[in-house]
Amino acid sequence: MGRGFLTVLLLALKLSSVFADGLNWWKSAVIYQIYPRSFKDSDGNGIGDLQGIIDSIDYIKDIGVDAVWLSPIYPTPDKDFGYDITDMRNIYSVLGNMSQFEELVKKLHEAGIKIILDFVPNHTSNEHDWFIRSTRGEEKYKDYYVWRDPESGMQPPNNWVATISKGSAWQYDKFRKKFYLHQFLPEQPDLNYENPEVVREILSVLEFWLNKHVDGFRMDAVHAICESQDFADEEIGPHGERYHEKTWDQPKTLDILAQFRAKLDEFTRVDNVSRVMMVENYNSNPYIIKKYYGSSNVPIAHFPFNFYVIMNITKDSNASDWAHCINEYYKALGKENWPNWVLGNHDQHRVASRFSEQHVDLLNIINLVLKGTAVTYFGEELGMPDSLVRQDQAQDPQGKNLSFSDFMWNSRDFERGPFLWNTNTTAGFSSNLNTWIPVSPSYWRINVKAQNTSERSHMKIYKDMIALRKNMTLMHGDVDAQHINSNVLAIYRYYYDNPTVVTVVNFGNFMETVDLTSGRKSLPKKLYFYTASLNINDFKDKDNKLKVYNSTSITLPPKGAIVLTTIPFK
Numbered sequence: 179m180g181r182g183f184l185t186v187l188l189l190a191l192k193l194s195s196v197f198a199d200g201l202n203w204w205k206s207a208v209i210y211q212i213y214p215r216s217f218k219d220s221d222g223n224g225i226g227d228l229q230g231i232i233d234s235i236d237y238i239k240d241i242g243v244d245a246v247w248l249s250p251i252y253p254t255p256d257k258d259f260g261y262d263i264t265d266m267r268n269i270y271s272v273l274g275n276m277s278q279f280e281e282l283v284k285k286l287h288e289a290g291i292k293i294i295l296d297f298v299p300n301h302t303s304n305e306h307d308w309f310i311r312s313t314r315g316e317e318k319y320k321d322y323y324v325w326r327d328p329e330s331g332m333q334p335p336n337n338w339v340a341t342i343s344k345g346s347a348w349q350y351d352k353f354r355k356k357f358y359l360h361q362f363l364p365e366q367p368d369l370n371y372e373n374p375e376v377v378r379e380i381l382s383v384l385e386f387w388l389n390k391h392v393d394g395f396r397m398d399a400v401h402a403i404c405e406s407q408d409f410a411d412e413e414i415g416p417h418g419e420r421y422h423e424k425t426w427d428q429p430k431t432l433d434i435l436a437q438f439r440a441k442l443d444e445f446t447r448v449d450n451v452s453r454v455m456m457v458e459n460y461n462s463n464p465y466i467i468k469k470y471y472g473s474s475n476v477p478i479a480h481f482p483f484n485f486y487v488i489m490n491i492t493k494d495s496n497a498s499d500w501a502h503c504i505n506e507y508y509k510a511l512g513k514e515n516w517p518n519w520v521l522g523n524h525d526q527h528r529v530a531s532r533f534s535e536q537h538v539d540l541l542n543i544i545n546l547v548l549k550g551t552a553v554t555y556f557g558e559e560l561g562m563p564d565s566l567v568r569q570d571q572a573q574d575p576q577g578k579n580l581s582f583s584d585f586m587w588n589s590r591d592f593e594r595g596p597f598l599w600n601t602n603t604t605a606g607f608s609s610n611l612n613t614w615i616p617v618s619p620s621y622w623r624i625n626v627k628a629q630n631t632s633e634r635s636h637m638k639i640y641k642d643m644i645a646l647r648k649n650m651t652l653m654h655g656d657v658d659a660q661h662i663n664s665n666v667l668a669i670y671r672y673y674y675d676n677p678t679v680v681t682v683v684n685f686g687n688f689m690e691t692v693d694l695t696s697g698r699k700s701l702p703k704k705l706y707f708y709t710a711s712l713n714i715n716d717f718k719d720k721d722n723k724l725k726v727y728n729s730t731s732i733t734l735p736p737k738g739a740i741v742l743t744t745i746p747f748k
């Protein structure tokens with residue numbers, strides 16, 4: 179048996195594992211979350227809309243993302259900006275109409291981009307027709323929501339508390355003469371998943387959108403879907419802490435979600451294009467998160483979002499905190515569950531503000547170089563900062579009626595500001611001077627047009643990283659994340675005899691010189707430049723050629739990141 183034969187055999191094995199692994203679109207994908215009210219306003223009312231997204235497809239295609247996830251687009255009285263829905267099978271008139279939605283799906287698909295919708299299963303608006311009929315006790319709808327009789331003295335049935343409004347999770351309804359459950363605002367009554375009619379109704383909503391060719395769903399706050407049916411009080415900790423042991427992460431919730439997944443899989447089986455299911459659950463324990471994948475026999479989500487960069491990492495985290503977060507997550511998931519990486523969303527201050535502008539390239543590079551699906555909250559590719567919002571301009575119910583410091587901490591208006599297109603009025607977002615949330619004043623410097631025109635920019639680094647993800651090593655390779663010292667993180671990606679990709683990040687405040695072979699002995703002496711954060715400018719030699727780096731001696735400025743490869747990629 180000659181070497182040639184072995185190589186062929188190994189190659190064949192590798193290819194078959196690639197196919198077996200299913201080069202499934204959602205695994206290699208970068209998913210781009212758009213907050214529709216804030217992307218592009220087409221009709222000058224100061225609020226972004228579906229037509230605005232249709233008009234911006236060239237941009238979405240240009241940055242190279244694979245799928246768009248839209249925050250809710252359904253009719254809503256806006257008590258919680260679309261997370262309080264009055265009709266799950268329709269489009270909110272402020273954002274557009276059904277024919278515009280259909281055009282958006284068609285045009286995205288023509289551009290090779292998938293579309294994922296937000297789905298809010300835990301509750302509806304109190305203005306939803308189902309709820310109004312339920313308060314009247316109409317037979318079909320009377321058990322669509324969670325109704326309980328008052329305790330003596332008109333007290334709520336138990337001590338459960340709501341997440342946004344804080345007080346009791348129970349609200350008395352004077353028509354029905356019972357309390358209904360709301361795990362969030364009183365205007366968001368919880369659906370009763372003990373009722374098979376409700377499950378059937380929700381499955382038919384999923385089917386409605388799948389028939390409109392959506393490629394998947396992001397399911398909101400799934401930890402709150404089902405409640406313990408003993409309706410017993412929850413434990414209260416010594417400092418008033420709640421563990422929500424009766425209302426969060428109940429076993430029945432996983433059953434319900436598996437039924438949602440089975441509905442998606444019915445559509446997947448028809449054309450072999452996966453309809454993806456992503457779920458939101460902020461649990462600090464990665465082993466609980468893992469349960470939301472289900473098993474190979476009973477699959478649940480394709481993935482629950484990985485919120486550990488959001489929950490466990492801050493601007494002050496050192497290289498060992500990062501290495502721990504990365505390795506702990508992969509370890510908890512095991513080999514059988516596909517990972518994902520998320521830096522921000524519509525509920526978190528933006529990366530450029532929560533960390534700093536100097537962190538933008540570092541975080542984008544890490545997010546895109548790690549193994550797994552990557553999620554980008556629109557604007558992260560530009561290093562877009564939060565909007566500056568005065569308290570009297572607040573829109574988010576979660577930020578209203580609070581002290582100033584609680585407002586700054588709790589309000590989600592900051593990260594929901596309009597996208598920064600150019601240096602025109604309102605950054606090219608709207609022809610209206612008054613936008614629903616003020617435009618970030620940084621737009622004169624940070625915007626799409628400027629970053630596309632500059633030779634180097636956050637956006638160009640982001641696009642470089644997206645291109646790199648098409649390489650075998652990044653799609654399939656293993657990850658070895660190590661702290662070389664307390665400031666410098668090295669992420670090695672390797673895959674059989676494919677080139678190794680090494681990412682080095684200095685989180686510290688001083689210049690660092692490190693030996694990358696200390697983390698991986700087999701690393702060759704010569705490494706080639708692929709891309710780097712904006713603060714690294716010395717990657718070309720006198721002849722304007724990309725430098726060859728010495729792996730035993732790599733120097734990085736503070737908050738610098740560099741991506742190197744074992745053979746030249748450029």
Ligand SMILES: *[C@@H]1O[C@H](CO)[C@@H](O)[C@H](O)[C@H]1NC(C)=O
Nearest residue numbers: 236237240241626627630631
């Ligand atoms: C960036 O500039 C190139 C070249 O001028 C152009 O083709 C491309 O459409 C621009 N992209 C964006 C997002 O403006």
Ligand SMILES: *[C@@H]1O[C@H](CO)[C@@H](O)[C@H](O)[C@H]1NC(C)=O
Nearest residue numbers: 221229274275276277278279
């Ligand atoms: C949807 O809105 C567009 C733009 O306002 C309009 O031209 C179109 O007639 C509307 N379609 C329907 C079905 O209402």
Ligand SMILES: *[C@@H]1O[C@H](CO)[C@@H](O)[C@H](O)[C@H]1NC(C)=O
Nearest residue numbers: 197445446447448449450451
């Ligand atoms: C889907 O894949 C299966 C198995 O690989 C194959 O039998 C079937 O023909 C495919 N269907 C379509 C529509 O491509």
Ligand SMILES: *[C@@H]1O[C@H](CO)[C@@H](O)[C@H](O)[C@H]1NC(C)=O
Nearest residue numbers: 462464486490502503506507
């Ligand atoms: C995040 O922090 C929690 C403790 O707050 C810890 O239990 C968990 O393992 C950490 N997750 C990761 C992925 O490091």
Ligand SMILES: *[C@@H]1O[C@H](CO)[C@@H](O)[C@H](O)[C@H]1NC(C)=O
Nearest residue numbers: 343574575576577578579580
């Ligand atoms: C804020 O306070 C005002 C007046 O006290 C009240 O009308 C309103 O309902 C409160 N809003 C919220 C979201 O609690």
Ligand SMILES: *[C@@H]1O[C@H](CO)[C@@H](O)[C@H](O)[C@H]1NC(C)=O
Nearest residue numbers: 599600601602603606609627
């Ligand atoms: C800037 O605004 C002017 C006037 O509204 C408009 O004609 C032009 O197209 C805008 N330019 C860009 C790049 O949006």
Ligand SMILES: *[C@@H]1O[C@H](CO)[C@@H](O)[C@H](O)[C@H]1NC(C)=O
Nearest residue numbers: 648649650677745746747748
């Ligand atoms: C990965 O990059 C290397 C170097 O450019 C190249 O030889 C290889 O073909 C690439 N693989 C893929 C799948 O793009």
Ligand SMILES: *[C@@H]1O[C@H](CO)[C@@H](O)[C@H](O)[C@H]1NC(C)=O
Nearest residue numbers: 494495496497498499663664
């Ligand atoms: C990194 O920071 C953590 C606190 O976030 C600290 O406990 C740890 O000792 C630091 N590690 C190093 C290597 O400096």
Ligand SMILES: *[C@@H]1O[C@H](CO)[C@@H](O)[C@H](O)[C@H]1NC(C)=O
Nearest residue numbers: 693703727728729730731732
């Ligand atoms: C690489 O760096 C090490 C440490 O500075 C040095 O000893 C060695 O000579 C360098 N090798 C090359 C090829 O420059």
Ligand SMILES: CC(=O)N[C@H]1CO[C@H](CO)[C@@H](O)[C@@H]1O
Nearest residue numbers: 258261298299300362398399
């Ligand atoms: C709970 C849920 O479905 N997720 C959403 C529901 O709850 C609150 C209130 O709307 C939202 O903020 C969550 O995002």
Ligand SMILES: [Ca+2]
Nearest residue numbers: 219221225227
């Ligand atoms: Ca509009």
Ligand SMILES: [Ca+2]
Nearest residue numbers: 368402403404
């Ligand atoms: Ca519930």
